Amino acid sequence: MIRSALMNVMTAAAIKAGRGLKRDYGEVENLQVSVKGPGDFVTAADQRAEKTLFEELSRARPGYGFLMEEGGVVEGSDKSHVWHIDPLDGTSNFLHGIPIFAVSLALERDGQIVAGVVYNPATDDMYVAEKGQGAFHNNRRMRVAARRTLAESMVACGIPPLAGIAHHARFQTELAAAMAKIGNIRRLGAAAIDLAMVASGRCDGYWERGIKPWDIAAGIILVREAGGFVTDLSGGSDMMTKSEICTGNETIHRLLLDLLRKA
Ligand code: IPD
């Protein structure tokens, strides 16, 4: 496990925000059957978790800036540090009572992500990585899987929702090509968890379009520190600006990129 002061700050903030989310998740199950449904309640849970992260991190590292899913950009006096925060990645899963969601939190220093934490409070799974220090899942070192063929692989993806209709046609073409070559395909519903699955070797690869920086900031360093490759869908490093991502071990990443390019 990484025992740095920075990692202590990040994991403590994620656990605190996660505690609130876990309590709220229990409540969601009761609201499921109400006429109004749990929608507003989940929005409030999301905002509460973000507030906890903002307060904890501001207290521990005064002056750092923030890029948050709900609250947007908060400029800091320290221009070289920015927190990337997704307080509740996998919101739809949370809303439907599916225990695949996470607090996702990363630190950017001088334009580079140097640390990431993904924490699923429903299962108490903690994934952490710090630049040059490796990646860990609940104190165990993570390594990406070693499989070398798509036919043997389990690959995660993101299916664009109804609101993301602009991506539907392209995704359908990609999925058809992927289904013809890949052993098994999954849609877990939380990008941070998809990346944690690749980092921990449970999934061999993952791709998605229409993704936001806070969805992937922490997960990217998890995969890289676990020995994996992460690029945009052209093989470049513009995941954040192009809103797209492709990951895997060196071989699966290359095969997946190639398959999607030709689709
Ligand atoms: C979403 C999840 C989902 C991905 C979407 C994201 P949210 O984040 O990560 O897996 O497909 O692109 O927006 O809304 O649950 O925080």
Ligand code: CA
């Ligand atoms: Ca998200």
